[in-house]
Amino acid sequence: xxxxxxxxxxxxxxxxxxxxxxxxxxxxxxxxxxxxxxxxxxxxxxxxxxxxxxxxxxxxxxxxxxxxxxxxxxxxxxxxxxxxxxxxxxxxxxxxxxxxxxxxxxxxxxxxxxxxxxxxxxxxxxxxxxxxxxxxx
Amino acid sequence: xxxxxxxxxxxxxxxxxxxxxxxxxxxxxxxxxxxxxxxxxxxxxxxxxxxxxxxxxxxxxxxxxxxxxxxxxxxxxxxxxxxxxxxxxxxxxxxxxxxxxxxxxxxxxxxxxxxxxxxxxxxxxxxxxxxxxxxxxxxxxxxxxxxxxxxxxxxxxxxxxxxxxxxxxxxxxxxxxxxxxxxxxxxxxxxxxxxxxxxxxxxxxxxxxxxxx
Numbered sequence: 334x335x336x337x338x339x340x341x342x343x344x345x346x347x348x349x350x351x352x353x354x355x356x357x358x359x360x361x362x363x364x365x366x367x368x369x370x371x372x373x374x375x376x377x378x379x380x381x382x383x384x385x386x387x388x389x390x391x392x393x394x395x396x397x398x399x400x401x402x403x404x405x406x407x408x409x410x411x412x413x414x415x416x417x418x419x420x421x422x423x424x425x426x427x428x429x430x431x432x433x434x435x436x437x438x439x440x441x442x443x444x445x446x447x448x449x450x451x452x453x454x455x456x457x458x459x460x461x462x463x464x465x466x467x468x469x470x
Numbered sequence: 471x472x473x474x475x476x477x478x479x480x481x482x483x484x485x486x487x488x489x490x491x492x493x494x495x496x497x498x499x500x501x502x503x504x505x506x507x508x509x510x511x512x513x514x515x516x517x518x519x520x521x522x523x524x525x526x527x528x529x530x531x532x533x534x535x536x537x538x539x540x541x542x543x544x545x546x547x548x549x550x551x552x553x554x555x556x557x558x559x560x561x562x563x564x565x566x567x568x569x570x571x572x573x574x575x576x577x578x579x580x581x582x583x584x585x586x587x588x589x590x591x592x593x594x595x596x597x598x599x600x601x602x603x604x605x606x607x608x609x610x611x612x613x614x615x616x617x618x619x620x621x622x623x624x625x626x627x628x629x630x631x632x633x634x635x636x637x638x639x640x641x642x643x644x645x646x647x648x649x650x651x652x653x654x655x656x657x658x659x660x661x662x663x664x665x666x667x668x669x670x671x672x673x674x675x676x677x678x679x680x681x682x683x
Contacts, residue, residue: 410560410564417679418679421596426683438567439530439566442565442566450563452595452679
């Protein structure tokens with residue numbers, strides 16, 4: 334009788350730990366980066382594509398000049414007309430484009446959309462977490 | 471018997487995860503500058519078995535605002551977030567991301583895409599050929615707002631290796647620019663200038679790009 338109670342208790346304990354484990358795993362997966370929006374890629378995956386990546390910095394020229402991902406080309410919605418020729422010169426059809434911006438990423442989202450829709454470049458991704466993701470150790 | 475109860479309990483515990491199901495988390499709009507703004511309504515339903523409290527709706531641009539009439543939603547209850555994007559001087563394709571955060575560390579991302587259509591739209595604005603590939607002709611379509619009275623008057627290429635030619639599909643409404651390389655034996659870059667008669671006091675030209683890579 335005692336053996337049966339202990340066995341059932343052990344099974345209950347293991348089963349009770351399962352949802353907690355699932356939740357903890359999901360938590361680790363999501364944090365600190367949060368869910369991927371459509372067209373986003375995580376930094377680890379984008380880094381694995383190197384050197385076949387064209388990094389596009391959609392932050393302001395001042396932030397780009399201060400610090401950026403090595404080799405990144407700067408362009409944002411404000412200077413699109415001026416900067417698009419330089420981006421096309423740096424582009425290669427065998428490279429994947431990864432656009433990054435500030436954490437919230439409206440500028441990066443707009444640049445990525447325009448590269449895809451107006452320029453019909455493909456593939457174009459947005460870096461999840463923006464430049465901050467690159468800065469995190 | 472005890473174990474069966476235990477399974478039932480755990481199954482229900484798994485279902486108890488609070489979650490919002492979004493009817494359409496990505497929304498696309500076509501507008502003209504005169505519209506001034508666009509409003510998107512993101513409908514959702516709490517499909518979990520616990521109440522969900524929306525702690526924060528975050529937009530990243532002063533041009534975008536979000537409105538939520540209440541914050542806590544019972545299981546099975548539906549709600550809506552209204553997002554308004556004001557164009558200002560923005561034109562062309564625009565995209566706004568909205569982050570919705572729940573009280574249990576959940577986060578959902580909403581996506582608003584709007585094409586603020588100009589008087590003249592050109593698609594694509596870039597054509598390319600791979601080096602040593604077939605130098606086949608490619609087309610660029612130019613569409614004008616019929617009421618604007620725009621005419622495309624010409625096209626010029628900055629490179630003789632990438633020749634451009636203009637044809638009129640429908641006067642004042644649709645034009646086609648064809649681009650053809652003489653060869654694709656080496657890299658090349660060209661800027662094509664599309665000239666119009668609009669506006670009459672300062673006719674505007676548009677740039678598109680061609681590359682051999």
